[in-house]
Structures are given as structure tokens and as C-alpha cells.
Amino acid sequence: MSSALLIVQTLNGLQLGILLFLIAAGLTLVFGVMDFINLAHGVQYMIGAYLIAMFSAWTGSFWAGLALTLPVALAVGLLLEVTIFRRLYGRSHLDQVLATFGLILFLNQLVKTIWGAAPLSVPMPDVLSGSVRLMDGLLYPVYRIALIGLGLTTALLLYVLINKTRVGMLVRAGASNAPMVSALGVDIGRLFMIVFGFGAMLAGFAGAMVAPILSVEPGMGDNLLILTFVVIVIGGIGSIRGAFIAALLVGLIDTLGRAFGPHLLRLMLDAASANQAGRSLAPMLIYILMAAVLFFRPSGLFPVKR
Amino acid sequence: MTAPLLRVEKLVKRFGALVVTDELSLDVRAGEMHAVIGPNGAGKTTFIHQLSGSLSSQAGRILFDDADITHLDMPQRVRRGLARSFQITSILPGQTVLANVALAVQARSGTSFRFLRAVDHEAPLNDAAAAILDRVGLGARKGVRAGSLSHGEKRLLEIAIAIATAPRLLLLDEPLAGLGQEEAQVCIQLLAALKREFSIILVEHDMDAVFQLADRISVLVAGRVIATGTPDEIRANAAVRQAYLGDGELD
Amino acid sequence: MSQQQALPATTLAPASAAAWRVSFVALLFVALALLPIAAKLGAEGYILNLVTRALIFAIAAISLDLILGHGALVSFGHAAYLGIGSYAVGILASHGVEEVLLQIPVAIGAGALFALATGAVSLRTSGVYYIMSTLAFGQMLYFFAVSLSAYGGDDGLTLPGRSTILGMPLLKADTTFYYVVLALLGATYVLTLRITRSRFGRVLNGIRENPARMKAIGFEPFTYQLAACIIAGATCALAGVLLANQTGFVSPAYMTWQRSGELLVMVILGGIGSLWGAIIGALSFLLLEEVLSLITEQWKLILGPFLVLVALGGYGGIAGLADTLRNKLVRRGQP
Incomplete structure (x- = not known):
């Protein structure tokens, strides 16, 4: 029974990790390439979830909804880039924090105004509903497995995109030395816009994909945003590979820590204090991990060479 | 020898x-x-x-x-x-010329964990700094923000800061x-x-x-x-x- | 990663600017001191409570401005210290210790200790990494507070009443409490201002402007930045003590990352580095929030874009704007 639980929790951890990676991938590039602190990235994730709630209700199909969500999420990202963000590149981090913080307030409220404060739910696509039997007495939802698979596929595509294409090469060069890339005659403004829009779309995609298993509500991106920051800082700002590894690490540690922390502590403490200590330590684990990483490697696990 | x-x-x-x-x-x-x-x-x-x-x-x-x-x-x-000056001018552009040098004097005289007394009015720091500025020929520019000095003056200030650490x-x-x-x-x-x-x-x-x-x-x-x-x-x-x-x- | 160069808003000729600032701040404090009398005419409790709260946040904002404006240390976890201060009150009170003269040293000590421990790690990093590590430590403390089931966990805990001074319920009256808060704000402002102009403050500012230069004349930035973080943390913990007393309630909600963001917003809105800007920033942010929420339930639709505009404008906040206006007036006055 315990090994079944371990498998389930490991899969849950992977799933959280994959989700974090989808959001972190865009954010780490925005941070790395443009040295830009975007607090509003979590909002893009929320918008993805709301868009699919709306579009799948309109069309009556999850997949048609997803097909509409992606371009619109991209458009929202580009709109924000053109109207606001591009005016903030090269400004102080403080101005960026202030502006994107204001944007969070605005967009969270806007979502509330348009769709109401009550949580929405998105029906699960029929193909992926139900569970599979992984082993005796262990059922796991198909949708969650599909989510992991889809996330890994996206990660692979992203890897190819970054490492094998011309745009990817420019993005990598931009992450380590943006002025140089600019001096070589690349339209850095356009590169920024592409990276930004693409990152926003990925976050929206993540939001859309988890919408069927989470409740869609205002502010849902806020706390995930913080986890994403932890991921990109552990991974090393600007590094996709770092973000991938850190995302899985954070997803697994957070999920397994919450599930098994109290059990492990019971080996050393009595049940009551183990439960108490386990409950307080588990949510702090990833932050402790981050502090430890920064202590030994102040630029993360995979620092981008500058 | x-x-x-x-x-x-x-x-x-x-x-x-x-x-x-x-x-x-x-x-x-x-x-x-x-x-x-x-x-x-x-x-x-x-x-x-x-x-x-x-x-x-x-x-x-x-x-x-x-x-x-x-x-x-x-x-x-x-x-x-062992003090150095920089090849590319490295000063505190927002502070006065005097403060730039007084800070270097401060570094070698007493603790800098002094929190309440106004450093502007510490005569020993200011006097020592002013004397050094006179030596390098910036005596008349004491009260100017260091960032607004000419390039040549900044080079002199750079030397003044270095020698102020004694x-x-x-x-x-x-x-x-x-x-x-x-x-x-x-x-x-x-x-x-x-x-x-x-x-x-x-x-x-x-x-x-x-x-x-x-x-x-x-x-x-x-x-x-x-x-x-x-x-x-x-x-x-x-x-x-x-x-x-x-x-x-x-x- | 380049170090942040957060220049203070004031770039005026020192002497006249100082005179102007002194008279402005004095005027502000006189107005605040007269407020309870004026408030008697209107909705007394409501206005007094609102302004008391704003003054408490002004103390927190000043403490943040010390490290932000003078040390270029962008802390995104400063609300943790509000939490430390208020939990010091809550936890002590739940064990029967309601004496504020005990609560304050405990709060300040705990704040200083947390700043020492977290600063020792955070200050090894710089730039975005610094910002994110302060955020992480804030979150750590937040979750720790949530897990304190003995002290209310997620829901927090209600205080039996305001703290006592030497066993006497002197803080019970709202007006008295208001004046205590105002006096502490005044003390915080004056002390912090003096710190920024001391030997220590000059070193701190030097490190902000040019860390390489400071190392080359013999200053190790880490030590001074850490000391600044400790002072700021202890001061903000004091604000936490007051906040708990004002609301009569202690909860993890005091230390969410959004709250840390709001503190940053107050300082930036007021104009970083000027200290009095932090007071103005806290007052105007909280009053703006209140006024807007009276006008419409959708007030964040107005506040959000307002903050974006302030950031895009880059005026250096209200303090910076005031200086610009004043400079224009002075120039017009001179032939």
C-alpha cells in the first residue's frame, strides 16, 4: 500500500513539476534575455485557464477550446508587451516590480469583473477521463498521465527549438549577452517580443491544461508565480535546462514532502510532534532548498555564462 | 639591502x-x-x-x-x-567631491559603525579630505557633485581617493x-x-x-x-x- | 548582473532642499498631530483608525526605504517583519504577557535575528537573485506561521486587548494609541534620517553607488549591508507590534508576498531614498485604496493602471515629482 502511495505521489510531483516548467520556461527567458522582472507572468497562466473555460463552453469541446485559447493567450501576451512591457526594458528593477504589480491587481480584478468571483470548472475531455490501473489496487487518472506526457513533449520541443533553430540560437545568445546580439545587427526588440509572446502562450497553455483538474478562480496564478520564481532561481536565471531540472525537483520535493514528511519524522519523534513538525516543514522545504542552493551557488544550479 | x-x-x-x-x-x-x-x-x-x-x-x-x-x-x-586607482574612473558620482575623499579617510580612521552623528560635520574627516583635495588641485571644487566634474578632474579625484586611504x-x-x-x-x-x-x-x-x-x-x-x-x-x-x-x- | 542603482529622488542644491524638506515634514507632522481634533467633527473612529493604520505602515515603509533607497537592496520579503512583530505580540499575549515594554524588545530582537540569518544568505547574491531570495524567506516564514496551529494556524489569533504599559491599559483609547503611533513614527523618521547621514549611512550609500570603489578603499560591502538589513528588520518588527495592537488580531495574512509588494509600492510611490517620501507613500497608498474602494467595488481596476503609470512615468515618486515642481518654481522665481 505504501509503495502504491509513493508511486501516486511521485506522479503527482512530476505533474506539478511539469506544470511549473511550462510556466517557468517563458519566465526564465524573459528574466534572462531582458533582465526583466515580470510579476504578471502568473496572470498569463490564469488567463489561459479562464480562456479555455470560456471557449470550451462556447464550442462544447475542450480541444476546440484549446485551439482558440492558444492564439488568444499569445495575443494577450503580445498586447501587454507592446503597450507596457517594452517601455520597461532597461529600466530599474523597481519600476518593473511596480508596474507588473499594478498589472496583477488590474488583471485579477478584470477577470473577476468579467467572469465573476466564483470558481469556474472546465469539463474533462471524454477521451482522457477515467483512470488506468497501474498495479494492483492502484488507479491513476488518465488525464494526469496525459498531462505529464504532454508536458514532457513540450519540454522536448522547446529543447529542439532553443538548441536547433536560428531563433533559439539568438535567444540563447541574448540570454548571455543581449547588447552584443544587438550590436551584431539583430533586431533585439523583435526578439524580445517573440520571446515574451511565446512565454505568455506557454503559461496560458499550462493554465488551460490544468483547468479541468483545478478550480479556475481569480488570483490562481499568484501563488504559482512564487513557486515559479523559486524554480528559475534554483535553475539559474535564463537557463531552460536549469528550469526543467529545478521544476521537477521542486514539484517532487514539495509533493513528497507534504505526503511523507510527517511519516519520516515519526521515525525520530513521537506521532503528535512529528505531525506538527511535518506540517510546518513540508511547505517550507522548497524555500529551504532554494536558500541552500543560493548559499552554495549564488547564481543557481546552471548559471548562464555572461 | x-x-x-x-x-x-x-x-x-x-x-x-x-x-x-x-x-x-x-x-x-x-x-x-x-x-x-x-x-x-x-x-x-x-x-x-x-x-x-x-x-x-x-x-x-x-x-x-x-x-x-x-x-x-x-x-x-x-x-x-595597498591602495589602487582605476583605469576607468570609479567614483561616487552622487556625492560631493569632499565626501568622496572623506569616505576614504573614514575608512582608515575609527569605526564606520557610527550611526547617529552627522558625518558631514566631522571636522577631522573633512579637514583631512580638504587637505588632500588642495594637494591634487581640486580644493576649489569640494562642494560639487563628483559626477559633474570634468574628465580631467575626475582623474585627479581618483588619485585623491587613493591617497586618502594613506x-x-x-x-x-x-x-x-x-x-x-x-x-x-x-x-x-x-x-x-x-x-x-x-x-x-x-x-x-x-x-x-x-x-x-x-x-x-x-x-x-x-x-x-x-x-x-x-x-x-x-x-x-x-x-x-x-x-x-x-x-x-x-x- | 548589474547592481541596482537606486538614486534618491532628491538631487537639489543641498542647503535649500534641506530647509524645504524640514519645513514640509514639520508641517506634515503638525497636520497629523491635529488630525484627532479635526476628526472629532466627522466620523471620528473611522478616520482615526484609517490614519493610525497608515502611520504604522509608514514606519514599515521607512524601514524598507533605508535598505532600498540607501542600500539598493530590493527586499521582496519585508512583510515578514510585520509578521514577526505582530506574532511577538500575539504569542506573548496568549501566554499572558501583555506588557508592551516586554513585547517590543522581543519583537525587535526576533526581527533583528531573522534579518541576520536571512541576510547572511541573501547578501551573497545580487540583482534579481537577491530579490527572489528575500521573497523566498518571506514565504518560508509565512508558511511557518500558517503551520503554527497552537497559535491559530491559517486563521490567526485574536488578542485579548491592546497591550499594557507597565501594567496599565494606557493604549486602550484610540486617540492615545494614535499619538503613541505618531510619536514612534516621528522617532523612526528622525533616527533613520540620522543613520543615513552618519558615517554608516555614507558607507551604505557609497556601496549603493559603486561597490567596486568602496572595496578599493577598504570597505567590505557585506558587513554594512547586513547591518542595514538588521536595523530595517528590527524597525519593521516594531511596526508589526503596533499593527497587531491596532487590529487586535494577528494572522499569517500580514506576511503574504502581496503585502511585501505593497510595502515596495508605498516606498516607490512616495519616492525612494527620501524617507519622508515613504511616509507620504504609505499615507497616499492606503488612503487611495480606501477612497477608491468607497467609490467602486472594482477599485483595483483603477489602482492597478495608476501604479503602472507611476512606474512608466519614472518621476521618482511623489517626492521626486515634488522636487521637480519645486525646481521649476525656483527657476521661474530667479531672473
Whole structure:
């Protein structure tokens, strides 16, 4: 029974990790390439979830909804880039924090105004509903497995995109030395816009994909945003590979820590204090991990060479 | 003969496969002005960074006044009396000229963990700083924001800050860089006056100034000292002539 | 990663600017001191409570401005210290210790200790990494508070009443409490201002402007930045003590990252580095929030874009704007 639980929790951890990676991938590039602190990235994730709630209700199909969500999420990202963000590149981090913080307030409220404060739910696509039997007495939802698979596929595509294409090469060069890339005659403004829009779309995609298993509500991106920051800082700002590894690490540690922390502590403490200590330590684990990483490697696990 | 003030023994700095400082050895005697020259890319700036502590060394030793300072960081070296000026002007542009120098005086006089008394009114700091500014010829510019000084004045301020730490050895990294004819003359006169008071390592591209000012000169080529001697000895040195005439920098 | 160069808003000729600032701040404090009398005419409790709260946040904002404006240390976890201060009150009170003269030292000590421990890690990093590490430590403490089930966990805990002074319920009256808060704000402002102008403050500012230069004259930035963080943390913990007393309630909600963001917003809105800007920023942010929420339930639709505009404008906040205006007036006055 315990090994079944371990498998389930490991899969849950992977799933959280994959989700974090989808959001972190865009954010780490925005941070790395443009040295830009975007607090509003979590909002893009929320918008993805709301868009699919709306579009799948309109069309009556999850997949048609997803097909509409992606371009619109991209458009929202580009709109924000053109109207606001591009005016903030090269400004102080403080101005960026202030502006994107204001944007969070605005967009969270806007979502509330348009769709109401009550949580929405998105029906699960029929193909992926139900569970599979992984082993005796262990059922796991198909949708969650599909989510992991889809996330890994996206990660692979992203890897190819970054490492094998011309745009990817420019993005990598931009992450380590943006002025140089600019001096070589690349339209850095356009590169920024592409990276930004693409990152926003990925976050929206993540939001859309988890919408069927989470409740869609205002502010849902806020706390995930913080986890994403932890991921990109552990991974090393600007590094996709770092973000991938850190995302899985954070997803697994957070999920397994919450599930098994109290059990492990019971080996050393009595049940009551183990439960108490386990409950307080588990949510702090990833932050402790981050502090430890920064202590030994102040630029993360995979620092981008500058 | 007494031990040298600074002794550098087989110092090494590599960046990946590139050896920039290649078992460099050098002595600086107390009281002398020792110039370090060499063609572009010889490793002069890297050497200064290693001496001042902003770059670490992979091998070799730096002895300052008989103590091994190879592994001390920059602030520790400064407190032992090794001060530097920067090739690219490095001042506090938002503070007054006086405050820039007073801060350096403060660094060597008493604690800086003093929280309530207004530092603007600390006469000992201000007086010492003002005296130094008078010496470098910036006495009239005390109250000006340092950022609004001319380039030449900033170079002088750079030197004033360095000497305000009361160093026993002064590392001057191209003090004449970017100065016009007249400004350079002012600066050279200042250096001539300073050399009676401080031991100085001078890295400089202006060969006229170097040969006019230095007591001894070391020639750096490819990370090594190929010759050390008085200006006359260096002028006559065959190896130096060969190293330089190819580049055509020495006359 | 380049170090942040957060220049203070004031770049005026020192003497006249100082005179102007002194008279402005004095005027502000006189107005605040008269407020309870004026408030008697209107909705007394409501206005007094609102302004008391704003003054408490002004103390927190000043403490943040010390490290932000003078140290260029962008802390995104400063609300943790509000939490530390208020939990010091809550936890002590739940064990029967309601004496504020005991609560304050405990709060300040705990704040200083947390700043020491977290600063020692955070200050090894710089730039975005610094910002994110302060955020992480804030979150750590937040979750820790949530897990304190003995002290209310997620829901927090209600205080039995305001703290006592030497066993006497002197803080019970709202007006008295208001004046205590105002006096502490005044003390915080004056002390912090003096710190920024002391030997220590000059070193701190020097490190902000040019860390390489400071190392080259013998200052190790880490030590001074850490000391500044400790002072700021202890001061903000004091604000936490007051906040708990004002609301009569202690909860993890005091230390969410959004709250840290709001503190940053207050300082930036007021104009960083000027300290009095932090007071103005806290007052105007909280009053703006209140006024807007009276006008419409959708007030964040107005506040959000307002903050974006302030950031895009880059005026250096209200303090910077005031200086610009004043400079224009002075120039017009001179032939």
C-alpha cells in the first residue's frame, strides 16, 4: 500500500513539476534575455485557464477550446508587451516590480469583473477521463498521465527549438549577452517580443491544461508565480535546462514532502510532534532548498555564462 | 639591502587555456616609483587586478611588507596599505567631491559603525579630505557633485581617493588615460610630487611620462617581466627594443 | 548582473532642499498631530483608525526605504517583519504577557535575528537573485506561521486587548494609541534620517553607488549591508507590534508576498531614498485604496493602471515629482 502511495505521489510531483516548467520556461527567458522582472507572468497562466473555460463552453469541446485559447493567450501576451512591457526594458528593477504589480491587481480584478468571483470548472475531455490501473489496487487518472506526457513533449520541443533553430540560437545568445546580439545587427526588440509572446502562450497553455483538474478562480496564478520564481532561481536565471531540472525537483520535493514528511519524522519523534513538525516543514522545504542552493551557488544550479 | 616592500613571486593567472600572467616575478622597493609597461595585451591590467585583490591568482605568492597577502581580499589589502586607482574612473558620482575623499579617510580612521552623528560635520574627516583635495588641485571644487566634474578632474579625484586611504604602496592604473595635453601635464606634476611621499606602482601608456617619472621600469611581455631596470637601462635593453620595436610603440 | 542603482529622488542644491524638506515634514507632522481634533467633527473612529493604520505602515515603509533607497537592496520579503512583530505580540499575549515594554524588545530582537540569518544568505547574491531570495524567506516564514496551529494556524489569533504599559491599559483609547503611533513614527523618521547621514549611512550609500570603489578603499560591502538589513528588520518588527495592537488580531495574512509588494509600492510611490517620501507613500497608498474602494467595488481596476503609470512615468515618486515642481518654481522665481 505504501509503495502504491509513493508511486501516486511521485506522479503527482512530476505533474506539478511539469506544470511549473511550462510556466517557468517563458519566465526564465524573459528574466534572462531582458533582465526583466515580470510579476504578471502568473496572470498569463490564469488567463489561459479562464480562456479555455470560456471557449470550451462556447464550442462544447475542450480541444476546440484549446485551439482558440492558444492564439488568444499569445495575443494577450503580445498586447501587454507592446503597450507596457517594452517601455520597461532597461529600466530599474523597481519600476518593473511596480508596474507588473499594478498589472496583477488590474488583471485579477478584470477577470473577476468579467467572469465573476466564483470558481469556474472546465469539463474533462471524454477521451482522457477515467483512470488506468497501474498495479494492483492502484488507479491513476488518465488525464494526469496525459498531462505529464504532454508536458514532457513540450519540454522536448522547446529543447529542439532553443538548441536547433536560428531563433533559439539568438535567444540563447541574448540570454548571455543581449547588447552584443544587438550590436551584431539583430533586431533585439523583435526578439524580445517573440520571446515574451511565446512565454505568455506557454503559461496560458499550462493554465488551460490544468483547468479541468483545478478550480479556475481569480488570483490562481499568484501563488504559482512564487513557486515559479523559486524554480528559475534554483535553475539559474535564463537557463531552460536549469528550469526543467529545478521544476521537477521542486514539484517532487514539495509533493513528497507534504505526503511523507510527517511519516519520516515519526521515525525520530513521537506521532503528535512529528505531525506538527511535518506540517510546518513540508511547505517550507522548497524555500529551504532554494536558500541552500543560493548559499552554495549564488547564481543557481546552471548559471548562464555572461 | 633591506627586503623589498612588495615581492611578487611566480604569479599565475589563467583564463581557461589562456595564460595571461605567466609566472610573473617582480620586486618593488620602499620609496620608489616602479613603472610597469608593456605592449597591449601583455597582461598589465590583469596583473594590477591580481595585486589589488579583485582577481585571484592560481599560483605564486604576493608578499607585502614580508606578509603573505596572496589570499586576502581587496578590503583587507587596502587596510594593510595597498591602495589602487582605476583605469576607468570609479567614483561616487552622487556625492560631493569632499565626501568622496572623506569616505576614504573614514575608512582608515575609527569605526564606520557610527550611526547617529552627522558625518558631514566631522571636522577631522573633512579637514583631512580638504587637505588632500588642495594637494591634487581640486580644493576649489569640494562642494560639487563628483559626477559633474570634468574628465580631467575626475582623474585627479581618483588619485585623491587613493591617497586618502594613506597607502604604503599606491597602484596607479593608467592615471593619464584620456587626458588632454594640458591636463596630462598637471597630472604628471602631481605624480612627481607624490613619488617623494609614497611607494608607487605606475601602469601607464604615456612613455614620455613613464621615462620622466619612474625610478625603475619593468617591461611586461606575454605575462612575464622580460626586463627590469632604470629608464636608461631599459632604453638600452636589447630584449625590450626587440619586443617593442615590432609594435612600434617606443619612439 | 548589474547592481541596482537606486538614486534618491532628491538631487537639489543641498542647503535649500534641506530647509524645504524640514519645513514640509514639520508641517506634515503638525497636520497629523491635529488630525484627532479635526476628526472629532466627522466620523471620528473611522478616520482615526484609517490614519493610525497608515502611520504604522509608514514606519514599515521607512524601514524598507533605508535598505532600498540607501542600500539598493530590493527586499521582496519585508512583510515578514510585520509578521514577526505582530506574532511577538500575539504569542506573548496568549501566554499572558501583555506588557508592551516586554513585547517590543522581543519583537525587535526576533526581527533583528531573522534579518541576520536571512541576510547572511541573501547578501551573497545580487540583482534579481537577491530579490527572489528575500521573497523566498518571506514565504518560508509565512508558511511557518500558517503551520503554527497552537497559535491559530491559517486563521490567526485574536488578542485579548491592546497591550499594557507597565501594567496599565494606557493604549486602550484610540486617540492615545494614535499619538503613541505618531510619536514612534516621528522617532523612526528622525533616527533613520540620522543613520543615513552618519558615517554608516555614507558607507551604505557609497556601496549603493559603486561597490567596486568602496572595496578599493577598504570597505567590505557585506558587513554594512547586513547591518542595514538588521536595523530595517528590527524597525519593521516594531511596526508589526503596533499593527497587531491596532487590529487586535494577528494572522499569517500580514506576511503574504502581496503585502511585501505593497510595502515596495508605498516606498516607490512616495519616492525612494527620501524617507519622508515613504511616509507620504504609505499615507497616499492606503488612503487611495480606501477612497477608491468607497467609490467602486472594482477599485483595483483603477489602482492597478495608476501604479503602472507611476512606474512608466519614472518621476521618482511623489517626492521626486515634488522636487521637480519645486525646481521649476525656483527657476521661474530667479531672473
